[in-house]
Amino acid sequence: MEIVTGILATAVLAGGVLALAALGEVLAERVGVVNLGVEGLMALGALTGIATVSATASPTLGFVAALGVGFLFGCLFALATVLLRADQVLCGLALTLLGTGLAATAGRPYAGSPAKATFEPVPIPYLSELPVVGSALFSQNWLVYLIYFILPIAIHWLMFKTRHGLNMRAVGENPAAADASGIPVTAIRFWYVALGASLAGGAGAYLTLAFVPSWSEGVVAGRGWIAVALVIFAGYRPLTAVAAALVFGVITALGFVGQARGWPVAPAILSMLPYLGTIAFIILPVVAWRRLKPFFAEPAALARPYHRDVR
Amino acid sequence: MGWRLQRTPSAHRAAALTGRILAILAALACAGIVLAMTGRAPIAMGADFWDTATGSTAGLEDVGLLVTPLILTGIAVALTTRIGLWNIGGEGQFGIGALAAAAVGLHLDGPEPVMLLAMAAAAAVAGALWILVPTIARAYAGVNELITTLLLNFVAALLIAWVATGPWRDRTGGALAATLRVPYEMPPLGEAGHWGLPIAVAVAVVAAAALTFTRFGYETRVAGANPGAAVYAGIPVRARIVAVMLLSGAVAGMAGMIELAGTAHRLQGGISNNYGYLGIMVAVLARGSCLAVLATAALMATLLNAGIILSAQGLNTSAVLAVTGLILFFTAIGDELAHYKLVRRPAPTG
Structure with missing residues (x-):
């Protein structure tokens, strides 16, 4: 029993990084923009978190700063892909190279040193006393509750239960029709791409302030790409x-x-398991259950820049 | 009469070239501003680099050593872009190629030319095998090849680090986290260079000729430009995708062998040295043209060399990666803007 609880507790902590980054990517991809820069954004967020904490000793501030840095670089990415309509794959790869390189260069003074302060567990009364899952799920830091319960439910509700969410999804499926019906395609794409990037930056800070918790070059180690793959595997749904x-x-x-x-x-x-697992998970469902194809369908306008003036 | 911007379906060649030059200048300017803001003197650093890099034959030969892997990883990416796909797993295929070459070189004996050929063959096969699963998944199940090829880079890095620090570690030299020195070397060329460079150039020329003049190349280009039309014209698109991607992996693997037998001589964790990622940049700057890859690889090698020469002043290859990202970013924007042209149109009547 103890080993199951141990594995589950580590799993919740480790999965949180991927979950937060994947939620951000769901936002961007649902409005039709594929952001392959998650890996770079996470590297920047991870460094921002560590650097802020070493100056202020406040993990919350570090997390917020990482959200801010993610948002800033997300705005740059959205400027290129949404406003200037440049190729999303190229810009995403560029963001990954830029973020990874920049964080590795600027992060040298912090290399190897542990975070000065980390997120401490905040046990939830009663729930944390449940057998097996109690301490794994309900005796974690507050970010875990945010990532596993509050954010996914909020995003799910926003995307599938509100009129605004319908507009969002319309922009990702058929921007021309959305535009014709008066939905501000460019604005919706821009802000959700920036917001999604912000969450990716936050995921980086979560990595260095709650999970690892220290900075080293290559600390992100492909987690950004795994998050992008998860979004495909989850059929672009926040809860999944x-x-x-x-x-x-x-x-x-x-x-x-x-x-x-x-x-x-x-x-x-x-150590190879997560990477091999990801590859298996995005290949197998498509091969094994062809009838499930509609579940995995990507937004119809994904990765396609929207040109109002070109028909 | 009024003027307006009109988007054309394809980019103008001259505009795309101008865009690339401006992108590089803009990226260097950004890097310079950041350097200046952190209290360094970018202009003096540039001059310093230029003197060291071009002032001597040795400096040029250093660039030659860097340009060889970049040409090959650039070709690997360029090949797949011609059929409309991305192989961003060059980093891993490069490393696995080096690993396969080291396996042959360390464990078999034979006359040097035979062994070098065997190492190259093993590396090419290993590179192709490394991209096999993403290739099949792409061609027959439509699985996005970007993520699958990239994730295998991490698997390759773990595998190489494990082999080089574990089973094959050099136990005679002590501290080195690398394998024994592979006894077979590329024949030297000049003082510090080796025959890898002419081989890489030859691969680029052959690839360019094959794409331009052969039926295979024609079918590849059609399948890349318009897959629907290609199927309609009876081109076996899936078979072409498989062939092109496996070739791409083989070329990247070969690059790893040349790096091992020509420059590194020992298999170690960082052998890929971002060559796979920089190859993406080389191919994008060359717009998928295998001949232009020669020029863009030289450019990226110069940039990489700058990072190495200036490492005494706190720069390193990570900084080069960041500058590369900036160049790619500006190039992507420039490519889109190159689609626009200024046209005159009559003033609206009524």
């Missing part, structure tokens, strides 16, 4: 994305437990 992130948290946790308990597998092989 968070559930999928938890599954990947479990895979990561299994690797940790395997190393700690000396399973007869090389640690390097265990």
